[in-house]
Every structure is written in C-alpha cells, then in structure tokens.
Amino acid sequence: MTIRPKHQRLILLSLALVALMGAVLLAMWGLQDRAAYFVTPVDIAAGKAGDGRAVRLGGMVVNGSLRRNADGVTVDFIVGDGKATTPVRFRGITPDLFREGSGVVAEGRMEGDLFVADTILAKHDERYMPPQMEPMTGNMTANVQ
Amino acid sequence: MIAEAGLAALWLAAALALLQLGLAFGLGGGEGRRIATVQAVAIGQGLMSAIAFAALLALFLRSDMSVLLVASNSHSQKPWLYKFAGAWGNHEGSMLLWVTVLALAGAAVALFERRLDERTLGATLGAQAALALGFFAFLLFASNPFERLNPAPLEGRGLNPLLQDPGLAFHPPTLYLGYVGLSVAFSLAVGALITRDVGPALARAMRPWVLAAWILLTLGITAGSYWAYYELGWGGWWFWDPVENASLMPWLAATALLHSVNVLAARGGLRAWTMMLALIAFSMSMVGTFLVRSGILTSVHSFAVDPARGSFILALLTIYIGGALFLFALRIGDVKEGAPFEVVSREGGLVANNLLLSVILGIVFVGTLYPLFAEAMTGEKLSVGPPYFDSVASPLALALAAMMIIAPQLRWRRDSAPILPRLLPGVFVALAILGLTFWAAPTIGWLPRLGLAIGLGLVPASFQPLFGRSLRRTPLATYGMVIAHLGVAVAILGAASDSAFTKEKLASVRSGQTVDVGPWLVNFRSVMPVAGQNWTALEAELRASRGSGVNVLRPQSRFFSEPPTTTNEAAIESFWNGQLYAVLGERDADGRWQLRLWWKPFVTLIWLGGFLIALGGVMALAGRSWTERRQRRRLADMELYP
Numbered sequence: 001m002t003i004r005p006k007h008q009r010l011i012l013l014s015l016a017l018v019a020l021m022g023a024v025l026l027a028m029w030g031l032q033d034r035a036a037y038f039v040t041p042v043d044i045a046a047g048k049a050g051d052g053r054a055v056r057l058g059g060m061v062v063n064g065s066l067r068r069n070a071d072g073v074t075v076d077f078i079v080g081d082g083k084a085t086t087p088v089r090f091r092g093i094t095p096d097l098f099r100e101g102s103g104v105v106a107e108g109r110m111e112g113d114l115f116v117a118d119t120i121l122a123k124h125d126e127r128y129m130p131p132q133m134e135p136m137t138g139n140m141t142a143n144v145q
Numbered sequence: 146m147i148a149e150a151g152l153a154a155l156w157l158a159a160a161l162a163l164l165q166l167g168l169a170f171g172l173g174g175g176e177g178r179r180i181a182t183v184q185a186v187a188i189g190q191g192l193m194s195a196i197a198f199a200a201l202l203a204l205f206l207r208s209d210m211s212v213l214l215v216a217s218n219s220h221s222q223k224p225w226l227y228k229f230a231g232a233w234g235n236h237e238g239s240m241l242l243w244v245t246v247l248a249l250a251g252a253a254v255a256l257f258e259r260r261l262d263e264r265t266l267g268a269t270l271g272a273q274a275a276l277a278l279g280f281f282a283f284l285l286f287a288s289n290p291f292e293r294l295n296p297a298p299l300e301g302r303g304l305n306p307l308l309q310d311p312g313l314a315f316h317p318p319t320l321y322l323g324y325v326g327l328s329v330a331f332s333l334a335v336g337a338l339i340t341r342d343v344g345p346a347l348a349r350a351m352r353p354w355v356l357a358a359w360i361l362l363t364l365g366i367t368a369g370s371y372w373a374y375y376e377l378g379w380g381g382w383w384f385w386d387p388v389e390n391a392s393l394m395p396w397l398a399a400t401a402l403l404h405s406v407n408v409l410a411a412r413g414g415l416r417a418w419t420m421m422l423a424l425i426a427f428s429m430s431m432v433g434t435f436l437v438r439s440g441i442l443t444s445v446h447s448f449a450v451d452p453a454r455g456s457f458i459l460a461l462l463t464i465y466i467g468g469a470l471f472l473f474a475l476r477i478g479d480v481k482e483g484a485p486f487e488v489v490s491r492e493g494g495l496v497a498n499n500l501l502l503s504v505i506l507g508i509v510f511v512g513t514l515y516p517l518f519a520e521a522m523t524g525e526k527l528s529v530g531p532p533y534f535d536s537v538a539s540p541l542a543l544a545l546a547a548m549m550i551i552a553p554q555l556r557w558r559r560d561s562a563p564i565l566p567r568l569l570p571g572v573f574v575a576l577a578i579l580g581l582t583f584w585a586a587p588t589i590g591w592l593p594r595l596g597l598a599i600g601l602g603l604v605p606a607s608f609q610p611l612f613g614r615s616l617r618r619t620p621l622a623t624y625g626m627v628i629a630h631l632g633v634a635v636a637i638l639g640a641a642s643d644s645a646f647t648k649e650k651l652a653s654v655r656s657g658q659t660v661d662v663g664p665w666l667v668n669f670r671s672v673m674p675v676a677g678q679n680w681t682a683l684e685a686e687l688r689a690s691r692g693s694g695v696n697v698l699r700p701q702s703r704f705f706s707e708p709p710t711t712t713n714e715a716a717i718e719s720f721w722n723g724q725l726y727a728v729l730g731e732r733d734a735d736g737r738w739q740l741r742l743w744w745k746p747f748v749t750l751i752w753l754g755g756f757l758i759a760l761g762g763v764m765a766l767a768g769r770s771w772t773e774r775r776q777r778r779r780l781a782d783m784e785l786y787p
Binding site for chain 1: 378482483486500503504505507508511512528529531532536537651652711713730731737
C-alpha cells in the first residue's frame with residue numbers, strides 16, 4: 001500500500017490518537033476492578049475486596065491479637081481501622097517494624113472471612129505511612145514514631 | 146565557610162542562568178557576538194553549579210554537623226563511601242545533584258555542539274537556562290542544602306541503613322544523569338521549534354544525548370531492580386511501585402525517542418512525532434521527580450515526604466510541560482513533512498514500536514497517577530498495584546517483543562521483496578517453544594509461557610540483521626542494535642523463568658536440621674553474632690548441597706544503632722542456572738529460627754539482559770561518534786586540499 005506524502009502525517013496523527021485513546025480505554029478497563037488495591041477493614045466489611053482478588057490491606061495490628069502458630073512460620077493477627085476488624089493469616093518472615101499496636105500493610109486476598117497475606121510490607125523507615133492510613137494515625141503515631 | 150561558599154556559588158549559578166536566558170532570547174549584542182557570550186555564560190553556570198555540589202560533598206566528607214543537612218543525614222562514624230553518598234541520599238542533596246547535572250549538560254552543549262546553526266544553538270541554550278532557573282529557584286527558596294544548624298549537634302542522625310549499600314550509593318546519580326540528560330533533547334526540540342529548524346541535522350545533534358541518557362537510565366533501572374531484589378529480602382525484582390514507575394516512564398519515552406530520532410536522522414521522516422517524544426521524555430523525568438520528591442503517592446520508597454515542596458515542583462512542571470506543548474502546538478504546522486514511506490517498511494515497523502511504547506507509557510502513567518486524580522475528584526484514597534500493571538502492561542510488553550522479532554528484518558522506505566523467509570527463524574523458534582512448553586511445563590501461567598516462547602524466538606531474530614552482510618564492514622551501531630535486542634530477549638527469558646519455575650520454602654528450623662528447596666538440600670548449622678563498622682548482626686550458617694559440592698550461605702539479621710534499625714541481609718549464591726536465595730527470620734520461643742529459601746532458575750538473566758541493552762547502547766554511541774568524527778575529518782581534508 002502506498003501512502004501519499006500529504007496523507008502520511010494525517011494517518012500518523014490519527015494512529016497516534018487511536019493509540020492514545022486505546023491506552024486510556026485499556027487503562028480504564030484495567031482500573032475498573034483493580035483500582036481499589038488498597039483497602040482497610042471497613043472496605044472489606046463493605047465487600048470491596050471480593051474473594052480471591054489481590055489487594056493491599058492497611059490498618060493497625062490490634063493489641064493482644066498476635067499469635068504465633070506451632071509451625072513457627074505462621075502468624076495470626078487482627079487488623080483494625082477503628083471501625084472494623086479483619087483477621088489475617090501470614091506465613092513468612094515478618095518485618096522488623098511489625099508488632100502489636102503498630103501500623104501494618106499486608107498484600108494478599110480474602111479467603112472466606114480470613115485475609116491470607118503473601119507479603120507483609122517492610123517499611124524503609126519508621127516514618128513511612130501510606131496516605132490512606134492518615135485518618136487512623138491518631139492512635140497510631142505514638143507507636144510509630 | 147565551605148557552606149557559605151557553596152551557597153554563594155549556587156546564587157551565582159542561578160544569576161548566570163538568568164543572564165543566559167536573557168542573552169539567548171534577544172537582550173543586547175549582535176547575533177554573532179551573542180552566541181559566543183551565551184556559550185561562555187552556559188559554561189560558567191555549569192562550573193558554578195559544580196562548585197556548589199563539590200562544597201556539599203566536602204561538608205559531608207568532613208562531617209560538618211553545623212550544617213542541618215549533614216546533621217540530619219550523616220554520622221561521623223559512617224564509612225567514608227556512605228558519607229560521600231549521603232550527600233545525595235536526601236532531598237536537598239539530590240535536588241542539588243539534579244540541578245548540577247542540568248547545568249553541566251548545558252555547559253557540554255555549549256562546548257561541544259557543532260552540528261547546529263547558531264540561532265538554534267542559542268535558542269537551545271536559552272531553553273536549557275530556563276529549565277535550570279526554575280530548579281535553582283526551587284533549591285534557593287524551598288530546599289537550601291547549605292542551611293546552618295545552630296547550635297551544632299555533636300553527632301548526626303545517620304543515613305538510613307537501607308541506603309548503606311555500595312550499589313545504592315551510585316544508583317541515584319546514574320538515574321539522575323539519565324533523567325537530566327533528556328533535558329538536552331527537550332531543549333533541542335524547544336530550540337528547533339522556536340527557530341523552525343526541525344530536520345535531520347537536529348536529529349543527529351539530539352541522538353547522542355538521547356542515547357547517553359537512555360544508557361544511564363537502563364543501567365540505573367537495572368541496578369535498582371537488582372538492589373530491590375537482594376536488599377529488601379522479598380525475592381522480587383519489580384514491584385510497580387510509584388518510584389519505580391517514575392524511572393520506567395522516562396525510559397519508555399526515551400526508548401521510543403531513540404528509535405524515532407533514528408528515522409529522522411537517517412530518512413528525514415517522523416519529524417513532528419520525534420519533537421513530541423523529545424518533549425514528553427524529559428517531561429516524564431520531571432513528573433518522576435515530582436512523584437518521588439513530593440511523596441504524594443503511596444510508596445514504600447518514599448524517602449522524602451513534603452507536600453509543600455511538591456506543589457513548588459508541580460508549578461514548575463506545569464510551566465515547563467505546558468509551555469513546551471503550547472509551543473509545539475503553535476509551531477508544528479510549520480514543520481516540514483517527512484519523507485514518505487510505505488506501511489510494510491522499517492519506518493512502518495518503527496512507527497509500530499513507537500505506538501506500542503507510547504501505549505505502555507500511557508498505561509503506566511494512568512495507573513501511577515490515577516490515585517492522585519481519584520483523590521482530587523472524589524476524595525477517595527486508593528492505590529493501584531501489581532494486579533493492574535501485570536494484567537494490562539505485561540501483555541503489551543510481550544506484543545512489543547513480538548514486534549521486535551519482525552520489524553528489524555524490514556527494509557527502509559518500502560519492502561517489496563518476500564519477507565517471509567527473513568521472519569521464519571524467529572517465528573519458527575517462538576512457535577516451537579510455545580508448543581514445547583505445553584508438553585514440558587503444562588502448569589505455568591500464560592504470561593511466562595508466552596514470555597519463554599517470544600524471548601527464545603527473539604534470540605535468533607535479533608542476530609538476523611547480521612546475516613548476509615560482511616561482518617567486518619557492518620557498522621558498530623548495527624552490532625549495538627543486535628546486542629540491545631538480544632538483551633531484551635535475555636531479560637524476558639529471565640523474568641519468565643523466574644515467574645514460572647521459582648521454588649520457595651518457608652521453614653522453622655533448629656541447628657542441624659535440613660530442608661529442601663528445588664534441587665537443593667539446605668542444612669541449617671548455627672547462628673553466630675558478628676560485627677561490622679557501624680552494625681552488629683546475627684549470622685546464620687547454611688550448607689547447601691546439590692549432588693556433590695557444598696555451598697555455604699550466611700544470611701544476616703543486621704542491627705544499626707544510628708538510627709536504630711534492623712535490616713535483613715539476604716544471602717544469595719549464584720550458579721550458571723539460577724540463584725539460591727536465603728533470608729533469616731526471627732527466633733521463636735522454642736529456639737527455632739525462621740528461614741525462607743528460594744531457588745530461582747535463570748533469574749540472573751533479568752539483569753544480564755538489562756546490562757546487554759545498555760551495552761548495545763554504548764556500542765551504538767561509540768560507533769556513531771567514531772563515524773561522524775571520521776566524516777568531519779574527511780570534510781576538513783577536502784577543504785585543505787581542494
């Protein structure tokens with residue numbers, strides 16, 4: 001197919017526009033069910049993290065809820081955000097800043113009523129806090145700083 | 146005194162940038178004299194910035210605690226390398242480094258650029274000065290690195306232990322050189338749009354800058370990925386974190402630009418498109434800086450969180466990106482149309498490459514900034530993570546790799562000769578591997594499966610441009626392309642193999658116990674205390690065996706006192722066919738130790754691929770500048786001996 005020079009720029013321009021719109025549409029489609037990647041127990045109670053969908057759960061480790069299992073590598077704890085709580089199970093090595101009463105960010109998915117975490121995010125320093133958790137920091141700052 | 150001298154040098158550099166801007170855009174002097182003055186001022190500005198940065202380095206090396214920045218980010222007992230690196234391991238220092246590189250790049254353009262006519266060179270230096278001026282203002286008014294602290298403390302607060310790593314000491318400067326190297330492409334595009342001088346000469350002037358910046362970005366991203374892999378102890382190599390995306394976006398734009406600038410230099414085509422990409426590429430660098438430095442997005446990498454400074458950078462961004470796009474819209478009608486080409490041609494392939502790269506860039510951009518927009522619109526706080534990027538961007542990246550099997554085999558302008566025989570080897574290998582995976586590894590996901598097939602198909606295809614040519618007379622730049630494309634294949638194979646075949650074991654063990662992971666038997670011997678210059682650690686001894694020989698791994702749990710922090714030092718043992726990765730966890734009440742082991746087949750190919758991509762860039766850069774110098778010398782000879 002030969003393209004006349006006059007039309008070439010027009011064709012390239014429309015191709016670029018189509019590509020751009022395609023990117024945005026694709027992104028919007030992708031974001032539709034995956035945007036609420038960060039959730040808190042309140043969101044989970046509201047059903048925002050359907051079974052099996054990978055999400056990042058943020059909140060506070062409820063005091064007195066941390067239990068290490070006999071196998072030595074599984075921990076159970078409850079994450080709360082002041083309004084609701086979610087039980088969490090994690091198999092793995094917990095980061096050093098992970099303790100009761102402290103903020104936590106866990107990646108994983110809901111299996112029934114239990115949040116099964118694949119990763120507990122390590123913080124680069126004790127000052128790190130996701131913006132989504134700001135409303136909770138009232139009772140958190142004492143432990144975090 | 147050093148701090149005051151540094152601050153004075155910074156003010157002088159800013160004043161010179163202002164002067165440079167004024168001179169370049171028409172204040173005083175005739176044309177001929179003016180360009181020489183602009184060049185001299187640009188060199189002076191670069192020098193002054195370098196002096197300011199040298200002053201900051203000196204303050205850190207001397208541990209001058211009367212300077213606020215040193216006191217909050219350094220410690221006198223720290224190894225000297227980290228005192229040195231501490232200078233840019235913080236907000237103010239890294240911004241000073243950013244501006245210094247920007248000013249030095251402008252000085253280099255003033256010194257070495259000979260392909261452009263005077264007017265375009267002048268406008269380019271003017272644009273570069275305008276960029277520098279904004280960032281100087283940002284430093285001087287919002288982030289002064291030389292601020293004194295009175296009274297001076299006896300000791301500093303130390304550098305974040307995670308940053309105390311030789312690789313990381315040089316990772317930010319490499320990325321910054323890449324980010325800011327793209328500023329020259331931006332300024333060249335602005336200069337050429339102002340003087341309406343968009344053509345192959347401009348592309349040839351722009352190309353080495355784009356190549357150099359792209360090489361450094363590639364190296365920086367590769368090193369950053371490896372650092373995350375071995376330092377964070379999560380065993381992953383890419384997290385789609387906003388800070389990682391901040392470096393990926395300019396890289397994607399620069400990769401597209403690198404390909405389109407070649408079309409403009411060699412064939413005179415894709416003029417408007419190339420100018421657009423040059424503006425976008427550096428805009429992405431600035432967006433990246435904004436994301437990292439404002440701390441506005443959820444990121445585990447957020448080292449500097451300061452919304453006030455974020456809005457300063459946001460204002461700069463709006464002015465520069467908005468201004469450049471406005472200029473583009475005004476002038477693009479005047480840019481000559483490029484040389485025509487057909488759909489099935491090298492140009493056509495490069496357009497496809499550019500479109501795919503742009504779409505991926507768009508997807509990463511939307512995903513990274515969506516939380517910002519959503520919060521501004523609805524007040525809802527959310528974040529976008531790997532589920533989005535993996536499912537939307539990864540298939541497109543594989544489509545791009547599939548394009549790479551085909552496009553380099555096409556000829557310039559039009560390709561009427563039968564193409565099928567040229568495509569056959571790559572496509573055949575890809576399809577054969579795809580079939581083979583269903584038989585050999587039926588359970589793996591479809592992304593790694595396609596990755597293995599396309600990656601292996603790209604290996605023969607990347608060598609194909611060399612077939613049927615005299616290997617001695619093939620230009621070095623062509624070898625560069627071959628190596629870079631091979632690097633992409635290698636990196637894809639590493640990523641696919643890692644996600645398809647990694648074996649993981651998590652166990653709680655006592656000394657003497659043995660656990661297995663993949664083909665390995667790992668015997669947990671003991672845990673001993675050890676000490677380094679500014680840390681103490683508990684170190685485990687693991688003996689890993691596979692068949693005969695024994696490898697000893699020593700993962701650590703490390704404690705730093707300044708500031709008080711614990712880090713995990715993973716132990717990683719490399720073999721030709723993969724890496725064994727071990728992380729030591731906590732001791733439980735029964736005296737057992739948590740141990741996490743990974744066997745990651747061919748994971749090293751990921752970073753070897755990144756290195757090959759950069760090496761290909763270096764070869765192209767060296768080959769092109771050598772050819773150009775030879776041509777210039779031949780022209781000079783012809784003038785001497787007519």
